[in-house]
Amino acid sequence: ELKVEQNPLFLSMQEGKNYTIYCNYSTTSDRLYWYRQDPGKSLESLFVLLSNGAVKQEGRLMASLDTKARLSTLHITAAVHDLSATYFCAVDPNSGGGADGLTFGKGTHLIIQP
Amino acid sequence: GAGVSQSPSNKVTEKGKDVELRCDPISGHTALYWYRQSLGQGLEFLIYFQGNSAPDKSGLPSDRFSAERTGGSVSTLTIQRTQQEDSAVYLCASSLDLAGWVSYEQYFGPGTRLTVT
Numbered sequence: 001e002l003k004v005e006q007n008p009l010f011l012s013m014q015e016g017k018n019y020t021i022y023c024n025y026s027t028t029s030d031r032l033y034w035y036r037q038d039p040g041k042s043l044e045s046l047f048v049l050l051s052n053g054a055v056k057q058e059g060r061l062m063a064s065l066d067t068k069a070r071l072s073t074l075h076i077t078a079a080v081h082d083l084s085a086t087y088f089c090a091v092d093p094n095s096g097g098g099a100d101g102l103t104f105g106k107g108t109h110l111i112i113q114p
Numbered sequence: 115g116a117g118v119s120q121s122p123s124n125k126v127t128e129k130g131k132d133v134e135l136r137c138d139p140i141s142g143h144t145a146l147y148w149y150r151q152s153l154g155q156g157l158e159f160l161i162y163f164q165g166n167s168a169p170d171k172s173g174l175p176s177d178r179f180s181a182e183r184t185g186g187s188v189s190t191l192t193i194q195r196t197q198q199e200d201s202a203v204y205l206c207a208s209s210l211d212l213a214g215w216v217s218y219e220q221y222f223g224p225g226t227r228l229t230v231t
Contacts, residue, residue, distance in 0.1 A: 043222040101159030
């Protein structure tokens with residue numbers, strides 16, 4: 001059974017600081033996704049990582065994937081209040097095959113204080 | 115273009131009643147997924163459709179849950195004899211699933227918040 005673990009689960013940080021959220025998963029996969037969820041809202045796709053060594057950046061967020069270590073990171077640079085949200089990583093267990101349901105981590109609740 | 119839509123947005127029902135939740139995927143998306151989000155269990159995958167076919171129904175929590183998709187488009191998730199533990203937000207997602215398209219990025223709808231009293 002695929003397990004996806006995120007840490008930390010809760011993070012309070014100040015504006016302007018840098019931090020990293022970690023996502024470990026238990027079985028081989030080369031498809032990993034990061035989503036953002038605001039309170040009472042649905043999931044917004046942030047990054048799609050499809051190969052070992054993949055790195056993607058959007059604004060102050062950068063995501064990377066190391067399939068050998070079964071680890072993805074979401075790095076926040078010079079955080080701003082608007083980035084406050086819950087961030088989920090999700091793994092597709094069906095590498096190389098068709099689409100399948102995603103297994104999600106528990107989410108990282110991020111609060112950025114002015 | 116239009117995203118994934120779901121209805122109703124909120125549903126309050128009495129224990130023991132049946133409910134039907136609807137999902138309208140992005141036009142042209144062949145794959146459709148149902149998930150459930152609750153405080154205790156986080157985000158759980160329930161079932162996936164490729165076209166009108168669901169290859170694996172083992173993610174459905176119990177035999178009170180069923181889902182169908184018709185015309186390769188709209189899907190309904192039906193919960194019979196609802197229980198309080200069914201209270202959750204039910205999310206639908208869709209993706210392109212074409213030969214050679216490997217992204218399988220899933221786009222989520224706004225969800226249906228189900229409360230069983």
